[in-house]
Amino acid sequence: MNSRAHSHNIKWACSCLGSARGVLIAFRGGRFCAEFLSLTDILVKRGHLIAGLTLCLAIAGIAIAQTAPSPALAPEKAARLTFTAAQVENGKAEYSSRCIDCHGANLNDGEFGGPPLKGEAFREKWFDQPSSTLIGFTQAAMPPDAPGRLSLDAYVEIVAYILSNNGVAASDRPAPANMDALGALNIEADAVAR
Numbered sequence: 001m002n003s004r005a006h007s008h009n010i011k012w013a014c015s016c017l018g019s020a021r022g023v024l025i026a027f028r029g030g031r032f033c034a035e036f037l038s039l040t041d042i043l044v045k046r047g048h049l050i051a052g053l054t055l056c057l058a059i060a061g062i063a064i065a066q067t068a069p070s071p072a073l074a075p076e077k078a079a080r081l082t083f084t085a086a087q088v089e090n091g092k093a094e095y096s097s098r099c100i101d102c103h104g105a106n107l108n109d110g111e112f113g114g115p116p117l118k119g120e121a122f123r124e125k126w127f128d129q130p131s132s133t134l135i136g137f138t139q140a141a142m143p144p145d146a147p148g149r150l151s152l153d154a155y156v157e158i159v160a161y162i163l164s165n166n167g168v169a170a171s172d173r174p175a176p177a178n179m180d181a182l183g184a185l186n187i188e189a190d191a192v193a194r
């Protein structure tokens with residue numbers, strides 16, 4: 001066989017390997033091979049057919065490995081917001097100094113026009129949504145005379161306190177003080193809401 005024939009065989013082997021896993025892979029494999037064909041030509045001209053073929057196989061292998069499908073991801077279900085008893089305690093203290101006048105000691109008995117922060121209507125409005133919605137609103141609007149005055153930590157803790165008053169039990173996993181993370185955590189009712 002002359003070197004032109006060797007080269008032809010290698011080209012054929014490459015495109016064959018490349019097409020083994022479909023058009024896309026054939027394209028990529030072929031492209032990889034094309035990039036290295038001049039190198040294989042040189043090797044072939046020197047009579048190193050085996051080396052040329054090995055190189056081509058290696059390139060086709062890389063092309064296939066690169067296009068191998070990634071493992072299927074399970075459909076994402078939004079995780080549930082959890083918070084600790086310590087967060088509820090801190091939240092209660094913050095609430096008592098910053099929010100209690102308008103929203104009341106029982107969260108539904110405020111004196112200065114604050115709407116109830118517990119009960120069916122409240123849960124209807126804020127549950128089954130990302131916790132960042134309620135926490136974001138609270139941070140952006142409360143207290144009305146100084147919205148955003150508290151740290152995000154404090155808002156998260158106050159909301160933990162509010163949620164515990166809506167029947168969500170504390171757990172051993174703290175709520176994160178990070179709006180992006182909160183956006184991935186839904187507020188959900190426990191089986192029995194008070």
Ligand code: HEC
Nearest residue numbers: 098099101102112113114115117122125138142143144158
């Ligand atoms: C000066 C009175 C006042 C204070 C203090 C106050 N709020 Fe409010 N709050 C209101 C009023 C009035 C509304 C209704 C306004 C609205 O929905 O835009 C409200 C609405 C809310 C809501 C939304 C309720 C709903 O179901 O729509 C939340 C949550 C809330 N406040 C939390 C807080 C927290 C937490 C604090 C303390 C950091 C606080 N508020 C302090 C008056 C107050």
